[in-house]
Amino acid sequence: MAEGSPRTDTSTDIDTDEKNQQFEQGHLATIAASDSSDRSKEKTSDQKTLRRLAQNREAARKSRLRKKAYVQQLESSRVKLAQLEQELQRARQQGIFISSSGDQSHSMSGNGALAFDMEYARWLEDQNRQINELRAAVNAHASDTDLRIIVDGIMAHYSEMFKLKSTAAKADVFHMLSGMWKTPAERCFLWLGGFRSSELLKLLAHQLEPLTEQQLGGICNLQQSSQQAEDALSQGMEALQQSLAETLASGSSGPTAGGSGNVANYVGQMAMAMGKLGTLENFLCQADNLRLQTLQQLHRILTTRQAARALLTIHDYFSRLRALSSLWLARPKE
Structure with missing residues (x-):
């Protein structure tokens, strides 16, 4: 019995160490899983943010294009109006609307209503x-x-x-x-x-x-x-x-x-x-x-x-x- 007692104490210590190691490993695994979940959430959030930023950039780009097209249309209309005014001025000088002899032309250049x-x-x-x-x-x-x-x-x-x-x-x-x-x-x-x-x-x-x-x-x-x-x-x-x-x-x-x-x-x-x-x-x-x-x-x-x-x-x-x-x-x- 005196010889058997030390062997029993050694066996108990070994079991305790193994349990401690398993606990630590489980804890570390839980921490690792938690970190992985957090990184996944952060990654998902970053992706949403990136998509939102990309959508905002695309909307801003389209808005700039629309504004540019509108400005170009206004400029084109202004040029056409200036050309029409020049044509009307030349028509008055050449007597297209009313000739110097008093005879009237039967045609009016462009849109007759707008010209009048x-x-x-x-x-x-x-x-x-x-x-x-x-x-x-x-x-x-x-x-x-x-x-x-x-x-x-x-x-x-x-x-x-x-x-x-x-x-x-x-x-x-x-x-x-x-x-x-x-x-x-x-x-x-x-x-x-x-x-x-x-x-x-x-x-x-x-x-x-x-x-x-x-x-x-x-x-x-x-x-x-x-x-x-x-x-x-x-x-x-x-x-x-x-x-x-x-x-x-x-x-x-x-x-x-x-x-x-x-x-x-x-x-x-x-x-x-x-x-x-x-x-x-x-x-x-x-x-x-x-x-x-x-x-x-x-x-x-x-x-x-x-x-x-x-x-x-x-x-x-x-x-x-x-x-x-x-x-x-x-x-x-x-």
Whole structure:
């Protein structure tokens, strides 16, 4: 028994050491597994961050490309506009819109409506300059001779506008009749692509006093004749619209309604409608001739100073209409 006791103690120590070693190994394995899990999580987080950064860089790159394309488009539009302005300037110098002999060209380069709108803007600027010159001369009590020169220049300027409209009507009569080149407030009083001469005379009659009995009678007769001419043109337009509506409503509903006969019917129907639309240009020219003749006859009835006051009144009236349109468009909107 004395010999067996030491061997038992040695065996117990060996078992304890083995357990300690296994515990340490297990602990180290747990730590290693934990470190591996942490590194995996960090790696996953880094990958997400990298993907997010890459997506942000790609979005920023696309945004820069879109901005660059937009700037290039704006620059291209600016260049095209400058080229168009140069072409219009050359056209004016070469007399494409109005020749020096007074004959008008039947064609307008480029878009007829856009060309006229730009010509009208130029005409309006020139008219503002002439009216300012006339106003200064009236306020300075210039002589009748000086006033007559300015008044005659403004009358010639109105004549130029009606020639421009006649040329533009050959390119796009619908644009001229609709008055899209005018402000919304002006279009409220539009009649056949312009103002009513009779209404304008009513406005002027109260602004030009004192007038002689002969002048009052002349203006009254002019107002009545203008009203009659306007009524005749309005009736003609109504008849044209009615005839056009009947032409379009009659016959087949379209070229594919069935059979070659329907196709021929449709073609003939549209040809008749096109022929009737051709008279729109004639109505517009007659209305503009009435407007020009009314201004010219009014000029002959009035004295030079009265004619100057009449031109200032007409200009101020249309200027207020344009200002009213600007105020309306700029009003606060809820």
